[in-house]
Amino acid sequence: LGLLQVGKSNRDVLTLTPGGPRVVMNVRTFINGRLVQELNDRLEEEPPTPQKSAPRMLMQSTPEKVPAPATERSLQQASECQQKALLEALVASRRFVVFSLPNCPQCDQLESAVAMRGVPVSSIFVKLEKGNPEYPSLKAALAVHAGDCFTFPQVFSDGAYQGGYGEVLGKLESGVFDALFEEQFDATPTTVQRWVDDRPIVIFSLPHCPQCDELRVMLDGRGVPTAKIFMKWDKALPEYQSLKAQLIKMIGRSQFTFPQTFVKSEYQGSFDEVAAKLEAGHFDPILADTFGIVSPAPQVSTPCEQISFDEDF
Numbered sequence: 548l549g550l551l552q553v554g555k556s557n558r559d560v561l562t563l564t565p566g567g568p569r570v571v572m573n574v575r576t577f578i579n580g581r582l583v584q585e586l587n588d589r590l591e592e593e594p595p596t597p598q599k600s601a602p603r604m605l606m607q608s609t610p611e612k613v614p615a616p617a618t619e620r621s622l623q624q625a626s627e628c629q630q631k632a633l634l635e636a637l638v639a640s641r642r643f644v645v646f647s648l649p650n651c652p653q654c655d656q657l658e659s660a661v662a663m664r665g666v667p668v669s670s671i672f673v674k675l676e677k678g679n680p681e682y683p684s685l686k687a688a689l690a691v692h693a694g695d696c697f698t699f700p701q702v703f704s705d706g707a708y709q710g711g712y713g714e715v716l717g718k719l720e721s722g723v724f725d726a727l728f729e730e731q732f733d734a735t736p737t738t739v740q741r742w743v744d745d746r747p748i749v750i751f752s753l754p755h756c757p758q759c760d761e762l763r764v765m766l767d768g769r770g771v772p773t774a775k776i777f778m779k780w781d782k783a784l785p786e787y788q789s790l791k792a793q794l795i796k797m798i799g800r801s802q803f804t805f806p807q808t809f810v811k812s813e814y815q816g817s818f819d820e821v822a823a824k825l826e827a828g829h830f831d832p833i834l835a836d837t838f839g840i841v842s843p844a845p846q847v848s849t850p851c852e853q854i855s856f857d858e859d860f
Contacts, residue, residue: 627684627687627688629684630681630684630685630687630688631684631687631688631691633685633688634685634688634689635688637673638703638706639706641671641703642704642705642727642731643666643671643702643703643704643705643724643727643728643731644671644673644702644703644704645657645658645661645671645672645673645700645701645702646673646675646685646689646699646700646701646702647672647673647674647675647699647700648674648675648677648699648700649674649676651699651700653698653699653700653712654672654699654700654712656712656716657700657702657712657715657716657719658672660716660719660720661719664719664725664728664734664736664737665728665732665733665734665735665737666728666732666734667732670732675699689701692708693708693710693711697711698711698712699711699712700712700715702715704724704727705727720738720741721738721786722736722738722739722786722789722790722793723785723786725738725786725789725790725793726785726786726788726789729789736789736792736793737793738789738790738793739751739790739793739794739797740793740797742778743797743809743812744812746776746809747810747811747833747836747837748776748808748809748810748811748830748833748837749776749778749808749809750762750776750777750778750806750807750808750809751778751780751794751805751806751807751808752777752778752779752780752805752806753779753780753781753782753805754779754781756805756806758804758805758806758817758818759777759779759805759806759818761818761822762806762808762818762821762822763777765822765825766825769825769834769840769843770838770840771834771838771840772838777806794807797814798814803817804817804818805817805818806818806821808821810830810833811833828842
């Protein structure tokens with residue numbers, strides 16, 4: 548705290564501070580209530596204590612990002628992204644699409660197999676040209692699904708990758724695409740008919756089918772290689788309904804039980820009918836011609852010895 552000094556004469560009031568005395572105000576002197584003199588001396592103003600200026604901040608504006616110059620690699624990557632998007636859009640727009648190459652034997656074989664099923668190949672085959680600048684990008688887009696090493700053709704169905712030549716041909720022959728071809732291209736399914744026509748004997752069966760197992764045992768007993776003539780269907784597979792519909796159309800029965808048998812493309816009936824024909828030797832000629840199975844020799848009953856009776860008996 549400073550010391551305040553006040554006198555009767557005109558004085559300045561000083562304040563003692565650690566930094567020395569300084570004037571803080573003017574003082575007026577009164578005698579008998581009347582102003583004697585007003586000091587108009589200018590107060591000594593303490594020069595303002597110099598303040599330390601804040602350190603000057605050098606504001607450096609962040610430089611704007613300048614796009615890197617386009618290189619051959621960046622342009623190629625952009626092209627690959629565009630081609631991938633183009634490929635995915637094409638796959639999504641068609642229910643069945645085949646990517647192939649010119650002068651490709653496997654592509655031609657698959658094209659023939661599809662055409663035989665009544666599908667217009669011009670609407671599903673997309674031929675790529677190796678000389679096209681876009682070919683490497685399209686091939687890279689296909690490699691995402693097929694792997695780094697693959698051959699043509701490459702097939703997609705309902706947006707899903709189906710595989711290459713071997714996989715797709717196997718699915719084609721198993722009737723996997725029958726329902727799709729019928730819905731999309733109005734193609735009549737012929738898978739079951741082809742199986743019947745291509746085999747001298749074919750028996751359609753199901754898993755866990757007692758009558759199917761019983762017929763198999765009967766044929767095994769005759770030496771028939773049942774693994775070659777039995778075709779086991781699976782109700783859980785998507786193509787089962789289409790195969791069953793084809794079978795119903797062929798046999799003319801909407802209700803039936805398994806097994807179902809065909810011999811030389813002719814329908815032989817259900818289990819009871821086939822078992823009776825087998826016992827009667829109806830299939831002996833076809834078994835002999837196809838598998839070399841000799842017909843069982845007919846059992847000849849030996850006559851009983853004649854019994855003589857006494858005259859008295």
